[in-house]
Every structure is written in structure tokens, then in C-alpha cells.
Amino acid sequence: MSLTIIEKIISNHSGQQVKPGEIVWMNLDLVSARDFGGPNVVKHYRREYDDARVFDASRVVFTFDLCVPACTLKYADNQQVCREFARQQGFRVFDVDQGIGSHVMIEQGLAGPGKTVVGTDSHLNILGAVGCFGQGMGDVDITFSFRTGRTWFEVPSTVMVQVKGQPSTLATPKDLTLFLCKSLGTKKVALKAVEFYGEAVRALSLDGRITLCSMVTEMAGIVGFVPELNEAVQAKMMALPCFDLKNWIASDQGAQYDEIIEVDVSGLGPQVAVPYLPHQVRDIEEVQGTKIDTGFIGSCTNGRGEDFRQAAQILKGQKIKEGVTLKCVPATRQVYRQLLEEGILESLINSGAIVSNPGCGGCAEGHVGLTGEGEVQISTGNRNFYGKQGKGKTYLASPAVVAASCLAGEIISPEEI
Amino acid sequence: MSEIIIEGRCWVLVDKDGFLIEDIDTDQIYHNAYLHLTDRKLMGQYALGNLEGWQDFAQKARPGDIVVAGRNFGAGSSRQQAVDCFLALGIAAIVAPSFGAIYFRNAVNSALPVIRWAQVDEWIRGNNLKSSDRLQLKLATGQGRNVNRNLDFCFTPFSGVQLAIIQAGGLFNYAHQLER
Numbered sequence: 001m002s003l004t005i006i007e008k009i010i011s012n013h014s015g016q017q018v019k020p021g022e023i024v025w026m027n028l029d030l031v032s033a034r035d036f037g038g039p040n041v042v043k044h045y046r047r048e049y050d051d052a053r054v055f056d057a058s059r060v061v062f063t064f065d066l067c068v069p070a071c072t073l074k075y076a077d078n079q080q081v082c083r084e085f086a087r088q089q090g091f092r093v094f095d096v097d098q099g100i101g102s103h104v105m106i107e108q109g110l111a112g113p114g115k116t117v118v119g120t121d122s123h124l125n126i127l128g129a130v131g132c133f134g135q136g137m138g139d140v141d142i143t144f145s146f147r148t149g150r151t152w153f154e155v156p157s158t159v160m161v162q163v164k165g166q167p168s169t170l171a172t173p174k175d176l177t178l179f180l181c182k183s184l185g186t187k188k189v190a191l192k193a194v195e196f197y198g199e200a201v202r203a204l205s206l207d208g209r210i211t212l213c214s215m216v217t218e219m220a221g222i223v224g225f226v227p228e229l230n231e232a233v234q235a236k237m238m239a240l241p242c243f244d245l246k247n248w249i250a251s252d253q254g255a256q257y258d259e260i261i262e263v264d265v266s267g268l269g270p271q272v273a274v275p276y277l278p279h280q281v282r283d284i285e286e287v288q289g290t291k292i293d294t295g296f297i298g299s300c301t302n303g304r305g306e307d308f309r310q311a312a313q314i315l316k317g318q319k320i321k322e323g324v325t326l327k328c329v330p331a332t333r334q335v336y337r338q339l340l341e342e343g344i345l346e347s348l349i350n351s352g353a354i355v356s357n358p359g360c361g362g363c364a365e366g367h368v369g370l371t372g373e374g375e376v377q378i379s380t381g382n383r384n385f386y387g388k389q390g391k392g393k394t395y396l397a398s399p400a401v402v403a404a405s406c407l408a409g410e411i412i413s414p415e416e417i
Numbered sequence: 418m419s420e421i422i423i424e425g426r427c428w429v430l431v432d433k434d435g436f437l438i439e440d441i442d443t444d445q446i447y448h449n450a451y452l453h454l455t456d457r458k459l460m461g462q463y464a465l466g467n468l469e470g471w472q473d474f475a476q477k478a479r480p481g482d483i484v485v486a487g488r489n490f491g492a493g494s495s496r497q498q499a500v501d502c503f504l505a506l507g508i509a510a511i512v513a514p515s516f517g518a519i520y521f522r523n524a525v526n527s528a529l530p531v532i533r534w535a536q537v538d539e540w541i542r543g544n545n546l547k548s549s550d551r552l553q554l555k556l557a558t559g560q561g562r563n564v565n566r567n568l569d570f571c572f573t574p575f576s577g578v579q580l581a582i583i584q585a586g587g588l589f590n591y592a593h594q595l596e597r
């Protein structure tokens with residue numbers, strides 16, 4: 001029988017050939033929890049399993065990324081609860097100095113093609129960018145998986161998204177992603193796996209693929225894959241530890257798709273999501289001139305090297321507008337070091353930006369800044385729900401648009417700079 | 418596996434114009450201001466406390482009641498409290514055309530039946546379903562009945578491990594049963 005990517009991965013991890021709609025037990029290659037959710041996992045675990053060992057200490061990790069280093073006592077306590085449990089059990093902690101868990105997993109080779117990973121992060125499906133099936137779950141689920149290395153899963157059907165046409169040279173991967181969010185909304189791929197095809201997505205770099213796959217969560221999808229590789233991406237992936245391209249999974253000829261959706265991106269320019277929904281997306285011309293107070297570049301969607309290079313290229317050492325602040329938070333320590341070596345951090349700082357240690361930063365109510373009532377923020381994050389980053393209003397855009405807007409003090413297209 | 422039959426009075430979550438409310442997220446179900454609570458008993462009072470028009474739900478609901486909502490119920494965060502608050506009130510089931518993926522799992526794992534019934538909206542528009550009607554739901558066969566109006570409908574049944582988890586009273590109980 002011909003299978004889609006998700007069907008193959010679940011089949012390989014359940015010892016049977018699966019069909020959409022079936023509920024199966026799936027074996028897990030990695031089980032994780034973060035500083036949110038993690039403490040509850042520890043609590044449940046101790047109550048249910050006492051001091052029984054986790055299923056495999058080499059395949060269980062904690063990643064702290066939400067509030068790092070802890071700036072509230074609550075988080076400090078929670079992180080310590082997790083640390084002590086991990087020590088007792090003998091598994092690894094990627095502590096407050098490491099950065100966003102999902103990205104660390106990719107960099108460290110813990111998540112790779114064909115693998116299955118679950119954790120308490122609702123954006124864990126970002127791992128689709130490297131051909132891995134990642135899935136966010138609640139703390140009861142994760143506790144059970146800590147102990148058993150398994151989870152039950154209802155096999156999703158797959159939607160094929162054909163991206164047609166050539167975007168304009170001003171469009172970055174985030175613009176493409178926001179446009180797909182707008183086109184697919186929260187209904188078209190809800191509870192389904194997505195396979196993205198077409199020249200515009202095949203051309204994406206690894207960082208660009210991470211941007212796209214991270215926002216499948218906002219499309220209400222289960223996971224997104226970009227099956228077609230290009231040379232640069234292959235080279236980048238092969239440089240990752242433990243990454244074996246032999247395990248790269250493509251769907252079979254004749255695999256069954258729930259639906260095939262075409263999205264035309266011809267001539268696409270910069271896109272902006274307006275408050276308070278990530279799929280309320282406009283061409284930048286429609287919101288141009290909106291005054292801003294703050295910019296944020298970072299998050300699991302746009303915290304990679306390429307994103308900061310893009311921003312630095314727009315800033316080119318110019319000063320950001322007086323009265324505006326720009327917060328820059330690299331996704332991981334590795335990204336941070338690389339940007340440091342390339343001189344990018346220096347150039348960001350010379351422009352007046354704040355550069356903080358890696359983590360989720362200004363995406364959630366984390367360690368780098370909330371917005372106050374009436375404050376207008378332009379962010380490279382993935383969610384602009386009311387209250388997510390404080391009481392202000394958040395617009396979502398690419399690193400280039402955020403950088404340009406911070407120079408101008410208002411939302412503006414990079415071509416105007 | 419034996420059938421589980423649920424029967425109860427329903428609350429249809431509609432807005433002021435009478436439309437079924439879609440995309441009710443976990444913040445509307447259980448506000449993040451109360452995330453620090455760990456005692457399930459205390460959570461009931463905040464159920465739907467952030468959903469416009471339904472802030473008084475916790476006072477109105479009785480054990481055994483059934484909640485009916487629009488598509489994508491429980492979108493958003495993975496917080497377990499958004500499930501536990503209904504369990505605290507003794508809510509017997511939640512019915513909606515679809516649920517957020519994580520919410521659905523959390524509910525099954527806590528043995529709260531989350532019923533996927535695609536045609537809820539049509540039934541409400543056709544006046545075949547109103548708040549306070551009694552619904553009967555057979556989980557393993559997917560047979561539903563509006564008892565007041567003597568009308569039958571079908572929903573997605575529970576099978577295999579999902580049904581077993583609900584029957585056992587949740588994922589942890591289920592796992593302990595397997596070990597025994």
C-alpha cells in the first residue's frame with residue numbers, strides 16, 4: 001500500500017501498517033518536558049510511579065526555555081524540581097543557558113528524520129522541518145510516556161499543499177508562512193498532517209523550513225513536512241550530529257491525500273498579521289504607517305541565524321528610532337555564538353538593539369519583556385493572541401519588516417528604508 | 418468491550434445571537450490567572466469563566482450535565498485545568514464538531530468523554546437541539562439521541578484504546594490495570 005510521510009513514520013513506530021483514523025500505540029524516540037509542564041510531570045510521576053525508573057534515561061530530557069534564567073520565584077522553584085528529578089533519574093537537562101528546546105533537539109541530533117518526539121511544547125511539531133514527527137502534549141500524556149516510552153495516537157490523514165508561483169524578492173520565509181496561515185486558516189488542515197510542495201518551499205533553507213513548520217500549530221495542523229530537499233539544505237542537515245539522510249522519508253507514489261490545496265504566491269510581498277489572530281494577515285501596504293513602540297526578533301519561528309542576518313542587513317548600523325526599543329533573542333546558544341563570531345550581534349547593538357541570552361524571550365510571558373496596556377509591538381513570533389505577551393497589541397512580521405519598522409518607528413516595508 | 422451510556426441535560430454554548438460559539442480556547446475555558454491551582458475541586462468555579470455570556474456557567478451547571486459547543490473547542494494551550502474544571506463540576510461529556518488536538522487527548526486521558534458530532538450546528542439551526550434538552554450518548558457505537566424530541570443522530574464512536582482509557586477512568590488507571 002502507498003503511504004504518506006506521517007503514515008510511514010507511525011507505521012515504523014507501531015509495528016503495523018497504519019491507516020488514517022486508526023488509533024495505535026506509538027513508540028517514542030525522545031520524550032521531553034520544559035519548565036512549563038515539567039513540574040506537573042514530576043508531580044504526577046512521583047504519585048503514579050514512585051521512584052520507578054523512566055523507560056530509558058538516554059531518551060528522556062528536560063529543556064528549560066520559557067523563563068530563563070528564572071525571573072519569577074515560581075519558575076525558579078519549578079526548574080529546581082525538574083533538575084532534582086532528572087538527577088535522581090539520571091537523564092539530561094538542557095538548562096536555562098541552552099535556548100529553545102525544540103531547536104536544541106535539532107542542533108544536538110536528538111530529533112532527526114523518521115523519528116518520533118513528544119513534549120509539553122505545543123510547537124514541537126516544528127521538528128517536521130527535519131522530517132521528524134514532533135508533537136506537543138499535556139502533562140498526563142508526558143508522564144505516561146516518561147515511564148513507558150509510548151503514547152497512543154490517532155493516525156491523522158494528510159493534506160497536500162501545492163505552493164505555486166514565485167514570490168517577489170522582498171518576501172522572506174516568514175512572509176510565505178504568514179500568507180499560508182491566511183490561506184489555510186484554522187480549518188483547512190485542522191487535525192491533519194500537511195505536506196508542502198512547490199518550488200517556493202523546495203527553495204527554503206533549513207532556517208526557513210523551521211519558520212514554516214513552526215506555524216503549522218497556528219494552522220491547527222498536527223505536523224507539517226517539506227519533503228523536497230535542495231542542495232544547500234542537504235548540506236546543512238548532513239552537518240547536524242547523528243543526522244542520517246538515509247532515514248529521510250518521502251511519501252509513496254499514489255499515497256492517499258485527504259485533499260490537495262493549491263496556494264498561489266506569485267509576486268508575494270511582505271505580510272503582517274494584525275492583532276489578535278495569527279491568520280489575520282494583510283499585505284504590508286494595508287498597515288503601513290501604524291506607529292510602534294517595540295520590536296521583537298526571536299522565538300522558535302524566527303530565532304535562527306538567517307533571521308538575524310536578515311535584520312542586520314536592513315539595520316546596516318543605522319540607529320533605531322528614538323523612543324522605540326528592539327529586543328533580539330537568538331533561539332539557542334549555538335545561534336548566539338555564531339552571530340557573535342559573524343559580528344552580527346555587534347551590529348545589532350550598534351543600532352541600539354537589546355540582545356539577550358537565548359530562549360523563548362518575548363514570545364511568551366518569558367524573560368524578555370511584556371507589553372503594557374496600549375503598547376504596540378511588532379514581533380517575529382508566531383502568536384499574537386490577546387494577553388499572550390502582556391496587555392499590548394502585537395503584529396507579526398518577518399525579521400526584515402521588524403527591523404525596518406524599528407528604524408522608522410512605524411510599520412514599514414524594508415524597501416522603503 | 419461493553420457500551421458506555423451517558424444521559425444528561427445539555428448546555429448549548431451559543432452567543433447572544435444564538436450562534437454556536439466556535440474556537441473556544443483554553444483561556445476562555447480556564448483563565449491563566451488560576452493556573453497555580455492544583456486542587457481539582459477548586460477549579461470548577463472558574464469553568465468558562467472567561468467566555469462572554471457564560472461567566473456564570475459554574476453556578477448553573479449540575480453534575481451529569483453535558484456541554485455542547487462549536488468547532489475547535491479547546492484550542493490553544495496544553496493546560497490540563499481546562500479539562501479538570503469540567504470534571505470538578507461533574508460534567509458528563511462535551512460535545513462539539515471538533516476539538517483542539519491536545520485538548521482532545523487531555524480529556525480522554527482524564528476520562529472526560531469528548532464527543533465529535535459533525536452536525537451539531539445543523540441540529541441547532543433546525544431547532545432540534547436546545548439548552549436543557551436531554552441527550553443520550555452511546556460512546557462505543559456512536560449513537561446519540563435527543564430524548565426530549567425523540568430524534569436520533571450519529572457521532573464518531575470511541576474505539577480501542579480511547580474507549581479503554583475512558584472505561585478505566587483515565588490513562589493512569591488504565592496503565593495500572595495493564596500492569597496488574
Ligand code: SF4
Pocket residue numbers: 065066100121123299300301359360363364382
Ligand atoms: S518561542 Fe514561543 S511559541 Fe516557541 S516554544 Fe517558546 S514560547 Fe512556545
